[in-house]
Amino acid sequence: MHSQFTPKFIPKLASTLHSVHSNTISFKVLSSQAGDSSPQRPPAIISILRMIPDWADALKEQGMQRKRTLYNHEDWLQHRSSQRHVRHLLSSLSSRVILSLIPPVTAFTLVAVMIASYNTAVLMEWLPEFFPVLRTSSLPYQLTAPALALLLVFRTEASYSRFQEGRQIWVKVIAEVDDFARQVISTVESNEDSALKKLLLEYIMAFPVALKCHVTYGSDIGQDLRNRIEGDDLAMILKSKHRPRCIIEFISQSLRLLNLEESKRNVLESNLSCFHEGISTCEQLIGIPIPLSYTRLTSRFLVLWHLTLPVILWDDCHWIVVPATFISAASLFCIEEV
Numbered sequence: 001m002h003s004q005f006t007p008k009f010i011p012k013l014a015s016t017l018h019s020v021h022s023n024t025i026s027f028k029v030l031s032s033q034a035g036d037s038s039p040q041r042p043p044a045i046i047s048i049l050r051m052i053p054d055w056a057d058a059l060k061e062q063g064m065q066r067k068r069t070l071y072n073h074e075d076w077l078q079h080r081s082s083q084r085h086v087r088h089l090l091s092s093l094s095s096r097v098i099l100s101l102i103p104p105v106t107a108f109t110l111v112a113v114m115i116a117s118y119n120t121a122v123l124m125e126w127l128p129e130f131f132p133v134l135r136t137s138s139l140p141y142q143l144t145a146p147a148l149a150l151l152l153v154f155r156t157e158a159s160y161s162r163f164q165e166g167r168q169i170w171v172k173v174i175a176e177v178d179d180f181a182r183q184v185i186s187t188v189e190s191n192e193d194s195a196l197k198k199l200l201l202e203y204i205m206a207f208p209v210a211l212k213c214h215v216t217y218g219s220d221i222g223q224d225l226r227n228r229i230e231g232d233d234l235a236m237i238l239k240s241k242h243r244p245r246c247i248i249e250f251i252s253q254s255l256r257l258l259n260l261e262e263s264k265r266n267v268l269e270s271n272l273s274c275f276h277e278g279i280s281t282c283e284q285l286i287g288i289p290i291p292l293s294y295t296r297l298t299s300r301f302l303v304l305w306h307l308t309l310p311v312i313l314w315d316d317c318h319w320i321v322v323p324a325t326f327i328s329a330a331s332l333f334c335i336e337e338v
Contacts, residue, residue, distance in 0.1 A: 097337050105329045108306040112325035115310040116318070135314040141305075148305060151298045152335050158290050159338070166285050173208055173278040180204050180271040187268065193258050200254040202229055203247055207275060210237070210244045215282045244279050248272055302332055 071079070078084070092098050115134055122133050181204050188197045206228045213221035221243060225234055233250065240246035255268055289295070306329050310321040317324055 097334060100337055101330060101333050104333050105326060108309075108329040109322060109326045111307060112310040112322045115314070116321055119314055120319075133314070134311045136311055138312050138316070141309075141312050144305075148301055148332070151301060152332065155290065155294065155298055156335065156338065158294075162285060162290070166282070169278055169281040172274065173211065176271060176274040176278075177204055177208055180268070183268055183271070187260065187264055188258055190259050196254060196257055199230075199233075200251065200258075203233075203250045203254060206237075207244060207247050207251070210247050211278060211282060214242075214244050214279075215286050244275070248275050298336060302336060305332075 081087075118127075118131075119133050119135070121127050122131050181201055184197065184200055184204065188200075206225055209224050209228065210221060213219040213224060222234070222238055225237065229237065237243050237246050237250075252269065252272065255265055258265065260268075306325060309325050309328060313321045313324055
C-alpha cells in the first residue's frame, strides 16, 4: 500500500525539522578550510611506521560495527563452561582488543630491546667508557605503582558506568516502543483510521532502528528501514538532518490526524517524551566522553612507565627486561583499552 499520508504534511514537517535541527547538537569532524591547498603527503618513513597502527585501527573499527550477541540459555551455558578459558585463549588473535595492542606493545618491546642492547654493549666495552649503563633504583616504581593501579581502576569503572547508562536507556526505549504500539493497537479502533494506524505503527517500530543508526558509526539506515518504511516516507527520513526526530514528527503528525478524543490523543503523545529522552541520553554519551584530561593522564602515565621500565629492571633482570616489558605492556594496555 502506497502512503497517502506523508504528502499531506511534508511542507510543514520540513520546516519543523529545520527548526529542530537548528537547536540540536551535531557532531562533525573538523576539516581544513575551503581555501586551503591540498594536504601534503607525509614522508615515506612516516607512512611505513603508520602501516601497523592503521591496520590495527581498521580491524578494531570493523569489530565495533559487528552486531552484539543477545544471549539465550544455550549461550549462557557456553559462557559458564569450564572450557571457556581455553576457548578465549584460542580466539585471542581474533580479538579486536588484543589486535589493537599490537602497535603500543611492539613499540615498548622494541625500546626494551634497544636499552638492553645498549647496556650490553656498554658492559662488554664495545662503546667508549664515558657511555653510562642505563639503570636506576626501583623505589620510584614501587611508590607510583598504586597510583597507576588506581588510574586504571577508575577508568574501567567510568567506562562500565557509561555502558550501564547506555544499556538502561536502550532497554527503556525498547520497552516504551512496545508499550506505545500496544496503546495504539488498543486505542485506535475506527476502520476509517486503519491505514493511518498501520503507518503509525510502522513509524513507532522504526524509531529504535533510526536511533541505533544515529549513534552507530558506519550504519546504513536506508538498508535497515527499507522493509519497515514505505518509499516516500523513507526518502523523507533519509533527507532529514536528524532522522530520529524526523520519525518522531511523523508520529506526532499521525496522532493529530487520528479520529480520537483529545484525552486519548494526549495519552498517546505523552509516550514521545521517552523517545526524546532516549535521543538526548544517547547523544550525550556520544558527545561527552570520559574527561579528556583523565584519559590523557592515564595514557601518559602508561607510556612513561613502560619507556623507563627496562631501565628500572635492568639490574635485576638484564635481558629478561624484554619479555617483562612485553608482559607488562600487554597487561596494562589491555586493561586501558577495555
